[in-house]
Amino acid sequence: MMLYSILGFANIALIIIGTSPFWVRSLGNLLFPKRNVQTNKLVKKLRVLHKPLGACLLIVVIVHGYLALGTPRIHTGTLLGIFVLVTVVLGAIFTKVKKPALFKWHRLIAVLSVLLVILHLLAPNALRFISG
Ligand code: HEM
Ligand code: HEM
16 A cells, blocks of 8 residues: 555544544433543543644645645645645634634534545545646
8 A cells, every 4th residue: 555545544543533522522422321421531531632633634634645646736635635724723723812713613614624535535536627
């Protein structure tokens, strides 16, 4: 397997684990409604990972993109990379300046990034009609 492929799947793992505090909470409340205390404890531990994994994601995304694409050009990966960059930058600014609007945008762009991952995997060349 090529290195860019390994890094591509590492990106998916980083997103799944990095966003785990949020979906583990929802899933825990749904499946184990009486185990709220345990769920909260686990979520608290997972939250510690959110920012460091977000920073790692940005680095691995850039290396994966560079190895897979070489020169920058229009591709589902490029679009996805821009969304991940904006998500991470918004998260970092929000951590400093606690403006609720920044957090809303962080969440929204994060969700759009995850949708773009699906496009990037199912139809990597979906933007070829633009790039020619
Ligand atoms: C969250 C961000 C990203 C994730 C999760 C991701 C994931 C993946 C995965 C799993 C593959 C398939 C590897 C394989 O088939 O063995 C892939 C392929 C690829 N990725 Fe990404 N990627 C991301 C960002 C990017 C970026 C930023 C770029 C370029 C700027 C990029 C460019 C490519 C290219 C060119 C391919 C090959 C597509 C093809 O087979 O036609 N990716 N990516
Ligand atoms: C360096 C990178 C990042 C920083 C500094 C950051 C910062 C934050 C902060 C401060 C919060 C508030 C809740 C908490 O502290 O746990 C948060 C929540 C959130 N982050 Fe990030 N984040 C980063 C990367 C990411 C990435 C890469 C994603 C997804 C692709 C993401 C998705 C989310 C989501 C969905 C929430 C909302 C959770 C909820 O609704 O309660 N973040 N982030």
